[in-house]
Amino acid sequence: MANFATIELASGLSSIRHVGGDRVVTITAEALGGKDQEVLQEVKERLAKFEMPEGYTVTFAGQNEEQMKDMMFLVKALGVALLLIFLLLVAEFNSITLPFVIMMSVVLRCLACSPDC
Secondary structure: OOOOOOOOOOOOOOOOEEEOOOOEEEOOOOOOOHHHHHHHHHHHHHHHOOOOOOOOOOOOOOOHHHHHHHHHHHHHHHHHHHHHHHHHHHHOOOOOOOHHHHHHHHHHHHEEEEEOO
């Protein structure tokens, strides 16, 4: 990738942005020649080798941030759904051990079958 970036000098805003009390510099880009996740992964790999000065951090926002928030929501929703299913089975069978055995058998069955289970 010979042309990783094009640098242009231009006038900017004459103010300093703050987020949560910290000064923020926002760098935006568009992914050309590849999928967004592939380009983001390549940028993360290149920045992993870069030593940031003390007091500076790099965070990835935008689509990546929204995707991580959505993933965390889905993980929480899955946990709540499994808990509700377990409680429903406990109420149905009037036992704690039988629903536990049923749910563990489902998990073990999925682990034993093909990856698309």
